[in-house]
Amino acid sequence: MTTDITTLTPDVVIVGAGPSGLSAARALAPRLGGGVLVLDRESTAGGIPRHSDHPGYGIRDMRRFMSGPAYARRLVAQAEAAGATIRTNATVTGWAGDHTIEATTPEGRIRVEARAVVLATGARERPRPARLIPGDRSRGVYTTGHLQNLVHLRHGKVGRRAVIVGAELVSWSAALTLREAGCRTVLMTTEYPRPDSYSLFSVPGRILFRTRVATRTRVTRIIGRPELEAVEVENIDTGERRVVECDTLVLTGDWIPDHELARAAGITLDPGTKGPLVDSALRTDRPGVFAVGNMLHPVDTADIAAIDGAHVARSVIAWLNGESVPAGQVRLVADAPFRWVSPEILRPGDPVPSRRRLLLWSDRYIPFPQVVLRQGGKVVARRRLWWPAAPGRVFRVPTGILSTVDPKGGTVHIGSR
Amino acid sequence: MNTTGETAVSTTGETMGTTFDVAVIGAGIVGSAIARKLAGYELSVALLDARGDVGDGTSKANTAILHTGFDAKPGTLESRLVREGYRLLSEYAERTGIPVEHTGALLVAWTEEELDALPALKEKAERNGYDRTRIVGRDEVYRQVPHLGEGALGGLTVPDESIICTWTTNLALATEAVLRGVTLLLNRRVQSVEDRGDRTVLRTSGGEVNARWVVNAAGLGADVIDRLFGHDRFTVTPRRGELLVYDKLARPLVDKIILPVPTSQGKGVLISPTVYGNVLLGPTAEDLTDRTDTGTSEKGLEFLLDKGEKLMPDLLREEVTATYAGLRAASDHPDYLIEADAGRRYVLVGGIRSTGLTSGIAVGEHVAELIGEAGLALTPREELPEPPHMPNLGEAGLRPYQDAARIAGDPAYGRVVCFCERVTAGEIRDTFRSPIPPSGLEGLRRRTRAMNGRCQGFFCGAEVGKLMDTKGESACEQRHPSPEAQR
Incomplete structure (x- = not known):
C-alpha cells in the first residue's frame, strides 16, 4: 500500500472540463510541448451541456446548431485530438503552491505542479436555502442542474405539476426537461415586470407549454411534508398571496460562480460577479493563474464561455514565455442598473476583450439602452444600442465604446442614461 | 453483503412472544444512551422509535454544542447531569471518533445591563463547578473575534464550551446499543399501553411490544406517553428554533462560539462554527402547538438576518448553505423530570430540553441507578463488545x-x-x-x-x-x- 502522492508536471493545468476549460485546452495543447492537463470532478467531461438535452449549442464557436450533449462530446473530442489529457473523477481539493494543486481521484491523491493554472469551474444556481425561501423541507424542490441531471443522465422521475421560479433562458430549458419527463409546468414566476427571456422563446413557449408567466411574483412559502404539495406565491406590488398546487418546484437562474478554489488562493473577487476579478487577458491577480467562462460572467451561453477559453490561450502562452504584464490599468465599474461588468480591468497593450464585447448584467429592462462611460467625473463615451438590456441574460456591449477611455485617467464607470 | 451478520434492527414486524426486560421509548440521544447503558447489564432491551430512523427528532436539529453547563441553574439535576455528561461525552467521543472541536465560547455584552450581569454569570458558573470563565474587556473581545459587529462592551470567556457532531453522537450510542444486543424497533409509535401485572404491553403503529419495565424518553412526545401511564405531571411545549447555516467560506470569520448574555427570554441568538466547517446563526425561540412543524418561517428568517447584521455583518455577506428548524422539548417544569415508579415499573425521562445532547450519557447512568434502586436486578455483563468506531464527518480529522x-x-x-x-x-x-x-x-x-x-x-x-x-x-x-x- 502506498501513501505517496503522485506528482504530475504539465505546462498548464485547467480545472473544469466544461465548454471554457475544454476550449482552452484545445487552443493550448498544440502550442505547448509540456502538456495540458484538464481535471474534472464529474465522471464524464463536457460540463453543463451534457445534461441540457435540447438544441441551441455551438452557434457562435462552432458555427453549428446542435444539442447540448452532442456539443459536449464534440468539445471533448476536439480537446483530446489537440493533444490535451482529460482526467475525470478528479476533484481538486486545494492549493499546494502558487501553481500547484492537489486532487483526489480513484487512482489516488495527485499533486499537479504546473507553470500556469486556468480556473474554469463555472457557475451554479442558488438552491432553495440560499434564496431564503421559508416553509417545509419538502421533497420535489430542484435547481435546473439537479433536475436535468436526474432526467437526462439518470432517467429519473419527477412529479406531474411543476412551478418554475424564473422566466429566463434556463427556465425554458427546465420547462423542456419537465415536459420530456411528463411533468406539466403550471406556472412560471418572475420578480421582474416582464419575462426575461427573448420573446423568440417566451411567446411560443407560453403557447407550447400552456404555461402562464406570473410577473412581479415571488414564492413566499413551500408547503408539504414530506412531499411537496403547493407553494404560496405573492404579487410583489399588491402583496396579495395565493396558493398554487404543485408537486415539483424548479428554482432556475440566480447564478453564483463556483469560486471556492479562487477564494482558497486568496484571489481577489469582483463583488458584482463574485467571480475572480480579471483583466481583458483573463489574468487574475495571482500571476500565472487565469480564469475563464461562466465563473467570470454568471452566466452567458455555453458558446460565449467556450470563446473565452480560446481567448485565454494567447495570455497563457505569453506568461509561459516570460512576457511581462503591461504597466498601468483602468478599472471598469458597473453602475446601476448594471450589476456587473466583465472583464473588470483594462490595460494598455492587452488584447481587446473576448469577441470584442464587454459583458454586463442588467437589473432592469431597457429596450434601446444608451450606454454611458464616465471617467474622472466626465462623460467620455455614449452609445445607443439597438438590442435591449434585460434581467436574466447577459447584455453585450461592443468594445469600440472604450476607444476614448484615457489609460491614465482612472476608474471608468459604465452605466445607462 | 452484510458485514454485521443478522442485526437486531427491525423496521416492521411483530415481536410478540418476546417479553423484553426493558423497553426504551425514543431513539434520540437520551433514549439511545439509556438503552446502551442498560444493555451493559444482563438484560434484554428494546429501543423503540416512532420514526423510521434513530435521532430523527430534536437530536438531529439543534445547535450541536457540547456544554460545560456553566449557565445551568445551580443545584438542579440538569446542572449535575450536564457537568457529568460533558466529561462522559468528551471521553466517549474520543473513543468512538465522534467529531469534537474544543473551540471555547465568548459571551458578548452589548449593553451596560448585560455588562453588569457578567460577574453574576461568572459566579453562577463557579457554583455549577466550572471555574475557568474570565471577564474580558472590549479590546480583548475584538482581539478574539475581529469580525464581530460594532458596539460590544465586554465579554465572558468559557474556554471549554465545544462543538460536536450531534448526528454521529446519536448514531454511535444507538449503534453501540445494537452491538450490545439491543433490539431496535423503528416505525413503532406508541399508541396505548396496558398493564398486565408483571409486564406492560405497548401497542404501537408497528405491532405490540411487551416489556417488564418501560423507560419513556420520548422527547417531544414524553408528556403524551406519560399520560398513557396515568400521570399528569408536565406539559411539553415544542419550542421551534430556526437556524441559518453559512457557507464554509465563512468559517475563517468565526473560530469560537459567540454567545449572547442570557436573559429571561432564553439563551438568545448565537453564532457558532460547526464541525463540518460551516457557521451557524440562530436559533429563534418560538413556542408552537404543532409537535411536527419543523418548517422555517418568513418572520424567523427575517429575525435572524436582522440579529446577524448586528452581531457580524461580514457573515451576512456570505452565502447561506442551509436553513432548518428544530423543536426543543421545552416544559413547564423548571428542571429535568426523571422519576421511577416502582409499582408501575416505569421511568419518566422528561423535560430534557436543549441540554440533552451533552447530558445524554449521564442521563443514561442516572436512569440505570434509579431503575436498580426501584427493584430491577442489574448484573453487569462480563464481556461487552468494543464501542464502534464511527466514520469521521469532521473537518478537524482526516477525511x-x-x-x-x-x-x-x-x-x-x-x-x-x-x-x-x-x-x-x-x-x-x-x-x-x-x-x-x-x-x-x-x-x-x-x-x-x-x-x-x-x-x-x-x-x-x-x-x-x-x-x-x-x-x-x-x-x-x-x-x-x-x-x-x-x-
Whole structure:
C-alpha cells in the first residue's frame, strides 16, 4: 500500500472540463510541448451541456446548431485530438503552491505542479436555502442542474405539476426537461415586470407549454411534508398571496460562480460577479493563474464561455514565455442598473476583450439602452444600442465604446442614461 | 453483503412472544444512551422509535454544542447531569471518533445591563463547578473575534464550551446499543399501553411490544406517553428554533462560539462554527402547538438576518448553505423530570430540553441507578463488545478523500460523489453496510454529509439518489482508467 502522492508536471493545468476549460485546452495543447492537463470532478467531461438535452449549442464557436450533449462530446473530442489529457473523477481539493494543486481521484491523491493554472469551474444556481425561501423541507424542490441531471443522465422521475421560479433562458430549458419527463409546468414566476427571456422563446413557449408567466411574483412559502404539495406565491406590488398546487418546484437562474478554489488562493473577487476579478487577458491577480467562462460572467451561453477559453490561450502562452504584464490599468465599474461588468480591468497593450464585447448584467429592462462611460467625473463615451438590456441574460456591449477611455485617467464607470 | 451478520434492527414486524426486560421509548440521544447503558447489564432491551430512523427528532436539529453547563441553574439535576455528561461525552467521543472541536465560547455584552450581569454569570458558573470563565474587556473581545459587529462592551470567556457532531453522537450510542444486543424497533409509535401485572404491553403503529419495565424518553412526545401511564405531571411545549447555516467560506470569520448574555427570554441568538466547517446563526425561540412543524418561517428568517447584521455583518455577506428548524422539548417544569415508579415499573425521562445532547450519557447512568434502586436486578455483563468506531464527518480529522493510504487500499474512497462536502462513494457504501443503515435520503445525509453542501444537489443530487437505490454499490463497481502519468 502506498501513501505517496503522485506528482504530475504539465505546462498548464485547467480545472473544469466544461465548454471554457475544454476550449482552452484545445487552443493550448498544440502550442505547448509540456502538456495540458484538464481535471474534472464529474465522471464524464463536457460540463453543463451534457445534461441540457435540447438544441441551441455551438452557434457562435462552432458555427453549428446542435444539442447540448452532442456539443459536449464534440468539445471533448476536439480537446483530446489537440493533444490535451482529460482526467475525470478528479476533484481538486486545494492549493499546494502558487501553481500547484492537489486532487483526489480513484487512482489516488495527485499533486499537479504546473507553470500556469486556468480556473474554469463555472457557475451554479442558488438552491432553495440560499434564496431564503421559508416553509417545509419538502421533497420535489430542484435547481435546473439537479433536475436535468436526474432526467437526462439518470432517467429519473419527477412529479406531474411543476412551478418554475424564473422566466429566463434556463427556465425554458427546465420547462423542456419537465415536459420530456411528463411533468406539466403550471406556472412560471418572475420578480421582474416582464419575462426575461427573448420573446423568440417566451411567446411560443407560453403557447407550447400552456404555461402562464406570473410577473412581479415571488414564492413566499413551500408547503408539504414530506412531499411537496403547493407553494404560496405573492404579487410583489399588491402583496396579495395565493396558493398554487404543485408537486415539483424548479428554482432556475440566480447564478453564483463556483469560486471556492479562487477564494482558497486568496484571489481577489469582483463583488458584482463574485467571480475572480480579471483583466481583458483573463489574468487574475495571482500571476500565472487565469480564469475563464461562466465563473467570470454568471452566466452567458455555453458558446460565449467556450470563446473565452480560446481567448485565454494567447495570455497563457505569453506568461509561459516570460512576457511581462503591461504597466498601468483602468478599472471598469458597473453602475446601476448594471450589476456587473466583465472583464473588470483594462490595460494598455492587452488584447481587446473576448469577441470584442464587454459583458454586463442588467437589473432592469431597457429596450434601446444608451450606454454611458464616465471617467474622472466626465462623460467620455455614449452609445445607443439597438438590442435591449434585460434581467436574466447577459447584455453585450461592443468594445469600440472604450476607444476614448484615457489609460491614465482612472476608474471608468459604465452605466445607462 | 452484510458485514454485521443478522442485526437486531427491525423496521416492521411483530415481536410478540418476546417479553423484553426493558423497553426504551425514543431513539434520540437520551433514549439511545439509556438503552446502551442498560444493555451493559444482563438484560434484554428494546429501543423503540416512532420514526423510521434513530435521532430523527430534536437530536438531529439543534445547535450541536457540547456544554460545560456553566449557565445551568445551580443545584438542579440538569446542572449535575450536564457537568457529568460533558466529561462522559468528551471521553466517549474520543473513543468512538465522534467529531469534537474544543473551540471555547465568548459571551458578548452589548449593553451596560448585560455588562453588569457578567460577574453574576461568572459566579453562577463557579457554583455549577466550572471555574475557568474570565471577564474580558472590549479590546480583548475584538482581539478574539475581529469580525464581530460594532458596539460590544465586554465579554465572558468559557474556554471549554465545544462543538460536536450531534448526528454521529446519536448514531454511535444507538449503534453501540445494537452491538450490545439491543433490539431496535423503528416505525413503532406508541399508541396505548396496558398493564398486565408483571409486564406492560405497548401497542404501537408497528405491532405490540411487551416489556417488564418501560423507560419513556420520548422527547417531544414524553408528556403524551406519560399520560398513557396515568400521570399528569408536565406539559411539553415544542419550542421551534430556526437556524441559518453559512457557507464554509465563512468559517475563517468565526473560530469560537459567540454567545449572547442570557436573559429571561432564553439563551438568545448565537453564532457558532460547526464541525463540518460551516457557521451557524440562530436559533429563534418560538413556542408552537404543532409537535411536527419543523418548517422555517418568513418572520424567523427575517429575525435572524436582522440579529446577524448586528452581531457580524461580514457573515451576512456570505452565502447561506442551509436553513432548518428544530423543536426543543421545552416544559413547564423548571428542571429535568426523571422519576421511577416502582409499582408501575416505569421511568419518566422528561423535560430534557436543549441540554440533552451533552447530558445524554449521564442521563443514561442516572436512569440505570434509579431503575436498580426501584427493584430491577442489574448484573453487569462480563464481556461487552468494543464501542464502534464511527466514520469521521469532521473537518478537524482526516477525511477519506484526503487519505492516500485508504484510497490506495480501496479506490471507492477516491471517488468523490458529493463535491461540496467531499463525500466519497466508499463512505456511502459503508453506511449501508453499517449496523443501522439509513432508511432514506435524510438519514444518508446525516450519516455522510452527502448533499449537505452549498449546491444542495445541483451537481450530485441525481447521483446520490442513484446510490440510495443501489445501497451505495453502484459507484464502487465502476472500472477506472489506469493511472497514467502526465509529463
